Amino acid sequence: KAGVTQTPRYLIKTRGQQVTLSCSPISGHRSVSWYQQTPGQGLQFLFEYFSETQRNKGNFPGRFSGRQFSNSRSEMNVSTLELGDSALYLCASSLSLASGSEQYFGPGTRLTVT
Amino acid sequence: AQSVAQPEDQVNVAEGNPLTVKCTYSVSGNPYLFWYVQYPNRGLQFLLKYITGDNLVKGSYGFEAEFNKSQTSFHLKKPSALVSDSALYFCAVRARGLTGGGNKLTFGTGTQLKVEL
Numbered sequence: 001k002a003g004v005t006q007t008p009r010y011l012i013k014t015r016g017q018q019v020t021l022s023c024s025p026i027s028g029h030r031s032v033s034w035y036q037q038t039p040g041q042g043l044q045f046l047f048e049y050f051s052e053t054q055r056n057k058g059n060f061p062g063r064f065s066g067r068q069f070s071n072s073r074s075e076m077n078v079s080t081l082e083l084g085d086s087a088l089y090l091c092a093s094s095l096s097l098a099s100g101s102e103q104y105f106g107p108g109t110r111l112t113v114t
Numbered sequence: 115a116q117s118v119a120q121p122e123d124q125v126n127v128a129e130g131n132p133l134t135v136k137c138t139y140s141v142s143g144n145p146y147l148f149w150y151v152q153y154p155n156r157g158l159q160f161l162l163k164y165i166t167g168d169n170l171v172k173g174s175y176g177f178e179a180e181f182n183k184s185q186t187s188f189h190l191k192k193p194s195a196l197v198s199d200s201a202l203y204f205c206a207v208r209a210r211g212l213t214g215g216g217n218k219l220t221f222g223t224g225t226q227l228k229v230e231l
Contacts, residue, residue, distance in 0.1 A: 042221060042222075043221040045219065045220070048218060056218045090158065092217075100146050102148060105157035105160075108157050
């Protein structure tokens with residue numbers, strides 16, 4: 001079974017631009033979560049989607065948004081990029097919303113904002 | 115609010131020796147606890163989880179973890195370390211009984227494990 005895939009793997013953007021990252025979960029998984037990983041802040045939860053609905057949201061500004069499609073694929077968007085948005089963005093999928101379900105992570109998208 | 119502490123930024127151990135990576139947590143009620151490993155330029159790989167039951171949990175690649183409720187700890191262990199175990203290890207917690215369920219994980223800051231010959 002294929003794992004979680006994320007595209008693109010690397011991105012370089014300029015301050016003020018916007019970016020869209022894509023995530024395809026493991027087949028059959030309906031929950032998709034996004035995390036931001038930086039050296040300073042570590043791993044921080046962005047949001048979670050299940051059945052095309054946002055179920056949980058972390059403490060990030062409104063510039064960060066996401067959505068989930070009917071095939072469970074998810075995208076996240078960051079508008080008006082800032083230098084501090086440079087990070088590894090990780091997508092994780094899970095079979096369900098049951099809190100004991102483990103999440104499986106993709107390889108991440110490395111975003112660099114200049 | 116829930117939180118995880120990994121008190122050691124780095125742990126060094128000789129190959130063949132036992133290893134321990136420490137984790138303590140804070141959460142309301144009973145927790146779900148997880149360990150993940152991250153290799154350079156890769157995402158996180160699931161190692162093991164504690165849901166309920168036996169306090170000693172066995173996971174992938176010979177790793178195990180011991181849940182201690184009184185000490186709110188969930189230390190990761192392996193009887194005999196390998197050089198290939200060198201990586202960044204993350205402990206994570208999720209509270210039970212979240213309204214509407216949910217998979218939001220709160221991670222520790224990570225512990226770099228270095229296994230030397």
